[in-house]
Amino acid sequence: MLAGADGLGGIQFESPYVAKVLGTITLTLILFSGGLDTDFGHIRPIIWNGILLSSAGVLITALGIGYFIYWVTDFTLIEGMLVGAIVSSTDAAAVFSILRSKNLHLKYNLGPTLELESGSNDAMAYFLMIFFTKLLTSNQDISIWSAIPRFFQEMCIGGLIGVIVGQGMVFVVNRIQLAYESLYPGITLAMILFAYSATNFIHGNGFLAVYIAGIILGSQNFIHKNSLIRFYDGISWLMQVVMFISLGLLVSPHKLIPIAGIGLLISAALIFLARPISVFISLAFTKVTLNQKVFISWVGLRGAVPIVFATHPLLECVGKSDKIFHIVFFIVLTSVLLQGTTLYSLAKWLGLEETAPHKQARSIHLADDVKSELIELTVPAGSSIDGRKIVEIDFPKNALIVLINRDKRYLTPRGDTELKIGDKLMVMAEDKNDINEVEACLGIA
Secondary structure, eight states: OTTSTTSSSOOOOOOHHHHHHHHHHHHHHHHHHHHHTOOHHHHGGGHHHHHHIIIIIHHHHHHHHHHHHHHHSSOOHHHHHHHHHHTOSOOHHHHHHHHHHTTOOBSTTHHHHHHHHHHHTHHHHHHHHHHHHHHHHOSSOOOHHHHHHHHHHHHHHHHHHHHHHHHHHHHHHHHOOOSOGGGHHHHHHHHHHHHHHHHHHTTOOHHHHHHHHHHHHHTSOOTTHHHHHHHHHHHHHHHHHHHHHHHHHHOOHHHHHHHHHHHHHHHHHIIIIIHHHHHHHHTTTSSOOHHHHHHHHHOOOOOHHHHHHHHHHHHTTOTTHHHHHHHHHHHHHHIIIIIHHHHHHHHHHTTOBOOOOOOOOOOOOOOTTOOOEEEEEEOOTTOTTTTOBGGGSOOOTTEEEEEEEETTEEEOOOTTOBOOTTOEEEEEESSHHHHHHHHHHHTOO
């Protein structure tokens, strides 16, 4: 804001189109990063809770805050619903970054629930935003009954493309032979942008596609996995910075003063009424306790997503679109400052914080009765793993290939190392029972 037209910098940035393009790219990468860092095994037990929050929860929030705006302002009902749709979804980047940067460990799978909700609810919010925008700008009659089949079409196409691209990324990363490790982020980045664009081209939901692709990739074994996760984690932070800079440049401070009161009132209604009501209704028939529902209600962080969505009415020349954008500013600002800074304290007060065990460094003495086994096994002729990479074989989880002796040369095993007939493998197994599984994997009779 200080660098913008009304500030000291005097930068003239008045292009909603550029802001929308930047926003779409940033949101795509943020969602993929969140999916990549999400363990499907952790979200499996709470997947239905997450789906309820990201579908019914978003719908109830949008309708509730939309009607409130219609009641307290001069907005029409459809204009109020449009604002409600824009701010109805929690922001993936904000939730991911705050939970992880504060090292907040939550009980009862609350962390995965919140991350799944924030990563998947943008699809519903985007659909509602487009629907209400068309109601305001189209001369044709549009009914909700015609929108329902379109919604399921977008979700199904987005989910299908996400699964296909996710599996394709695993195959490509493990199969392709690039000269430098630093090139792998580039090829995955190209596939992410392709997934979003191709999904939108065939009338699917691109945001859902990239999030599911991230989950699929993150749940598989592939080479350079740790470095790719770190790369996209850094990209996610950078994308947040880009969006908040765009918000600051687009906002005109002199336009904020007249709507400050109503903007803060709407923000308070969203935080203290619409969001809690949507959470309690969505999770009414689940085993989620009262304290957990209260905490989930509070983690309704708004961030980059409403900023991206608020540029769409500007481009479509919706009436009061400029006022809508500046109202979104107050909602995002109060959400980050109020909710974001109090999450840790609220989790402790509600008794939902799980104390992480302290790691202590100590020396370990291996006694004679230790069950771990270190053995040497030779890959036999006719083995099915001949020519396959370590990451591709179903090697027992309780065993590890420590060293490979190939033609009197010692190789350090990596995920992309191909095994050959005659390789002598130094294998560490937890106990003797695991040795049989290792031998079966290698094809040793």
